[in-house]
Structure formats: C-alpha cells, structure tokens
Amino acid sequence: MPVLNIDHLTKDYGSGRGVFDVTFEVNKGEVFGFLGPNGAGKTTTIRHIMGFSRPQHGTTTVNGLDSWTQHYVIQRDVGYLPGEIALPEELTGTQFIAMMAELRGMSDMTYTDYLTSKFELEPSGGLKRMSLGMKRKLAIVTAFMHDPDTLVLDEPTSGLDPVMQDIFISFIKDEKERGKTILLSSHIFSEVDATCDRIAIIKDGHLVSTFVADDLRHNESKTFKIEFASTTDFERFREQIEGPKKLDVISVKPHRNQVRVLIDDAHVNELIATLADYHLKFFSEIKFTLEDYFMKFYDRNTSVEMETPNATN
C-alpha cells in the first residue's frame, strides 16, 4: 500500500487554475519529487494531502486514511513544511516550538534539540523580528521535531542560504536512509535531482510526466551543442533538419550560429554523417539534466528565436 495516494484528484478554482485528474502515489521509503513552476498546482495538491481542502473529485489518502475526513489522524505521522512561512508573530521561537510539541503531545525534546543545533537555529527571539532564513529554519525544526515517517515538503529550501541548502539536502538524504517517505515539491532542479527516486512534473494543473529519476540519468538520447563556422552553414543546417525529424532542436542561438539538438543514440551516426558536410567550430555533448527534460514540457511551444531562460553557456 502506498503511503501517499493521490487518486484522480480534481479541484477547479476556475479560469484554468487548480488541479485536474492528478494521480500518483508515493511508496514507503521513497523520495518523490514534485516539479512545476509557481502556480502549476503543487501547493494545491499538497493542500489536499494535508486535509486543508476537500477534493471535488477523487481522493487523497495518507497511510490509507482519507486526508479530508481523517485530517487530524494522519497528522500524527506527517511532518509538513509549508511553502510560505507565516508564524504567529506574537510568540518567540522557543514558545512556538513548545506549543507545537504540546499540540503533538511530545514530551521528549532530545530530537528537537538535535535539530535545533543541526540547523543552527536561534529560537529565543520574537518571531516578528526574525529573519526569513531563521523563520525557515524554525519551520524545518517544527516539521521534523516529532520524527514523522512521512514528510510533505513544499519548496523547502527557498529562503535558505546555499550552505543551509546543502545541510538540508544532506539531511533529506539521511532521512531517506532512515526509511522516511518524502514528498518534495520544488522548482529547484538541483535539489530534486540530488534526492528524488521518482519525479512527477505538473503543468497547469495536469501531471504531464511521472518517471524514475535514474531512467533520466541513463537516458537513451543525448543532447549535443553544435556551433557552425558561418551563418550560411547554420541556416542550411536548419533547413535540412526540417525534413526528416530524427533529431529534436531544443534551442538555437542564431547570433552565435549555435544549435542544441536532442537525438536518440540509434541515430547518432546519421547526425555525424550530416554534420560532415558543414564547417563546425565545435561539437560537444551536453549532459542531459532534469532541467532539460522539464523544459521539454514547458518550452515546447515557445518560439525558436527565444533562448531557454535557464540555459547556460
């Protein structure tokens, strides 16, 4: 039985917003990446998992219990890190931790103290004057303090400095080793890439792809970057590849006569044969990343003239 089961979840907020027929499950001990830009429906899905919202269609369950009707039962074993940190401002961090411990019926604070020192949290100050980073750390500590078996993390590293991000990612890896089930929503590829076993991509409320991360890493297609010696060659190449669609142009940089192409390993000889007719400046493989895969879904409809926003080189 999957720990988290999202079954045909639909919630229509109108004007195309919401989630539509989303189905996935997260199994015990799995780290599941939930990728999508802001507004794609990540938080809406998590809202339903946490029992904050009632589904219009479909169900979400945690350990087999319905999220909506059993929301207070499932919380016993779930750690939730919200995407937006809004803490009760009148309290100090220490008071807040004590309150959360009390609400969860905890008496042993050893693990909490361990987390506090691990994340270098200074909880004594008032929450109103705490820096965003400190608030995030406080939210992390309160999400993990009862050492839950299931973690629901909504963009957990936003607002953390790079050093803290590394500490957090290694912490997630440790938690994974300890057999925790983790749902990690993010739009930061590196952290998803570094931690997740399986990944789902959500776009405009629809799941567009769910895949095993390792499959992506050992992909049977490769991306190559090619720069032509002249504009003539560049244009000729583009015209030539319009015909037989064996390769996929990911992006072009006309001013540099550069093109990035995606091609199946099976067709790589044909590419090289084709390229033999051109004067090239260079030809190199770009290691395929999650980001590229992700962009496949998001940039498919954008104009060729546009550069991929996050493209490096």
Added chain:
Amino acid sequence: MFSKTIFKQTLRSNWKLWAIFTAIMAAMSALVIAVFDPKMIQGMMDMIKSMPGVADMIDESMLSGATSLLGMLGQSFYGMQGILLGLIFVIMTANTLVASQVDRGSMAYLLSTPIKRTRVVGTQALYLISSILSMFLVVTIVGLSTVQLAHHGLWGTEYTADVKAAAALLEVDEETVDEDLTLIRDNPQAITAGAEARGVDQDVYTIYLNQKLANNAYQAAADALGVDVAAVTADPTLIRNSPEALSAAGAVLGLDSTTYATQLDQLIAQSALSADHAQEMQGKVVAGLTAAAEVLDIEPGDLAQDMGKIKANPAALGAAADAAALIPAESFPEGTPPAAVHQANEAAFLSIINAQLANDEISLDNGLDFSVKDYLLLNLGAFLLMFAIGGISFLFSCVFNLSKNSLALGAGIPVAFFIFQIMSQVGSSLESFKYLSLNTLFDPNAITSHGTFVPQFAILAVLGITLYATGIKVFKEKDLPL
C-alpha cells in the same frame, strides 16, 4: 472542543488588546459613576422641565430615568460609549482569531498537528466569549467599587446611615425605623444621632426628616389611591378628597386624619401663593449667594452647589443676609434697630440654606437609590449583546479566508446595527429603524425602569449560541487556502 495549548497561545497573542479595551471601558464607567451628582442632574432636569416646549419633546421616562445613577448609566455608558467600545473590541478580536490567521497562513501550523478543526476553532470561539465575559466582569467590579468609594457606600443596604444610627440607639431593627421615621423625629437623642450619621447639623436634619416624612405620606396616599406618587405630588387635593388617602398619609406622620387634613389645606393654600413669591425669593437668594461668594472668594455657581460653606462662615452668612434682605424692610416695626433687622434676615437666610441642604440630602437618597441587582442586569445585558454581536463577527471570520472580506461583513453589520439604533432614538420618524438593529434587544431603560427584558436577553443568548455554532460548523467544512 477545547485545547488548552491553543487557548494559551491565543491568550498570549490577544491579551494586550483585551487589557487596553477593558482598562478604557472600566475607567470610563468608573468616571461616569464617580462624577454622577444627583443634585446637579436634578437641577438640570428641573430646568429642562420648566422650559415650555422642550418638555413635550422629551420622553418623560427619559427624564425620570436619568435622575438616578443607574438610569443615567443606562443612557450614557450602556447606551453609547460602553457598547461602542465593546463593539470595536469584539470586531477586532473575532477577525484576529480565525480569518486573519487563515489569511496570513499561520493557521497551517495548528492544523498540521493531530488536532481536529472543531477543536481549533472551538477554542477560538471560547476565547472570544470568555474575553467578553471577563471584560464585563472587570467593568462590573470596578463599577461597584466606584459606587462604593464615590458615593459613600450607600449601595447594597436599603437603609441610610441615619436610620441605622437611630435604630441602634433606639434598640429596634432598621426596618422598623425606616418604615416609621416619626420614631426619630419624636426622639431628640435619635435626631442627634441621625444628624451625626448623615454629617449634617440638627436643623438641617429635622427639615430633612420632615420632608422625607411628607414624601412618605404622599407615597402612602398614592398607594391608597392606587395612583402614581407624581400625580399626588402635583395635585395634593386628590388626598384631601379621599378619606382613605388621608388616614394612610396621616398614619405615616403619626397624625390623625383631621389634623393631617388641616396641614394639607395649609400646604395647598401656600403652594397657590408661592408661584409669584418664589420668583422674588429666587432673586434675593441669588443676590445673597453672590455676596457670600465674594467673601469666600469662590464662584457663585460653585457655592450654590454647596451652601453649607456659607453656614460655616459667619462673615459670609452676614454678607449674604444683608444682600438678600429676605424680609422686606416694611415688615419691621418703625425704629427696629439695624442689628435686629440683620439678625432676622440672617435667620431667614439660614433657614433657606437649611431647607436647601435638607433638599440635597433627599436628592442624595433618591439619586443613589442604587440597586445592585439592576446594575448586574445592565452588565449582563451588555454582555449578552456583545456575545451575540461577537457571534456575527465570529461567523464571518470563519466563513471568509481573507481578512478584508471577514471585516466587511463582520464589522459592517454590527456597526450598521449600532447606527440604526442611534437613528431610531433621534426621532419618531426614524423609530422603525430599531427593528433593523440587534442592539434594540438590550434596552437599559427597560432594566432600570423594570420593564420587559428577559425575553430579549433570551433571544440574544440563543442567537449568539447559534451564530458561534454555525461559525464552527462552517470552518470545519470549508476549504482552507493554506
């Protein structure tokens, strides 16, 4: 339905607002009680009544209500300031407790613990209710203490200090003395003790006693006739024409019917004369007061409030007596020495002062006819009104996810109720507005003048409970954008 931990946190987050509003409300009600002066109010009322036209415009019950401390409190603090302040507190707190936490997102933390939604929101409702309750408890305790401190502890006992002192002296119980003041009047020692207990001299006290007895006699006559005491006071001939009334009133004074009838005839004759005379006397007294004020170096107006000061100062009394010249010069025989004229005038002025002081004592008795039960009922009513209004604000705080929407209705409706009630009091053409306002269900006047208020209280209570319960149910079943 209740979580101690959440309550503790809510208390921690909201106590400051509670403390500020409670302090302001308690201070305000204490101030209104402390500055209450039945003599002054009585004077104002007499003035209003004497103005032709004005008296017709004002509701008679309003006038009579305002002369007692509770009546005045009901019209000022419990009709206006206290309600408005309570309203603002309730609106702000209700919004903070639910809608604002959902709007900001901090509610997510409470709901990511194994606590049912109904418990979270039920705790918030409980905080709101208990904060209103404790607010009015503080106001009530401060109010009662102020009555005790500022008005010489006259509340709670039906018997005035002189009755108690006389009862002790005469070795009978206080009730007996209170019901038959002739026991004091006919015993010089009791008069001495009574005067001392009241803090006035014996002359004043005797006049006070007689006046009080006369009032009691009117009351007895009114009871015998089955009419209001005001009717009898306005037209004593009613008593004169009824043998039962005569004997009842006479009994109070320790007189038989015939003797009392004679007294009454004199009184009726006197009051017919006095209308013109009073005007003339008034002018003379004012002249005397002005002269005495100059000697004492205080404002004549202030002196009029406290004429005992003249009595205590022979120079002032002398000046006042000469200036007032209450006894017309022609009434003295030819060749009366000036010293004798002066002395006679002084005695006349003194008797005016004594009558005034005795009158003040009567007003004090009437004005501070303070019923703790009515005072508690006033506060209970104000609490119930705030409880119900809190229910409205709380419901909308539960319904809406955005503070601004919660406030639009949760504050808008209570404020509209308040305004409608004020409008309904302004004139009879707007009176129907009272049916649009919940505030109408708390009518301080009905409490102080012993009208109907229990059904209204019950409606407020039931309505409030329904609103809170609905709020909790709505919150339990709604989507939260957390």
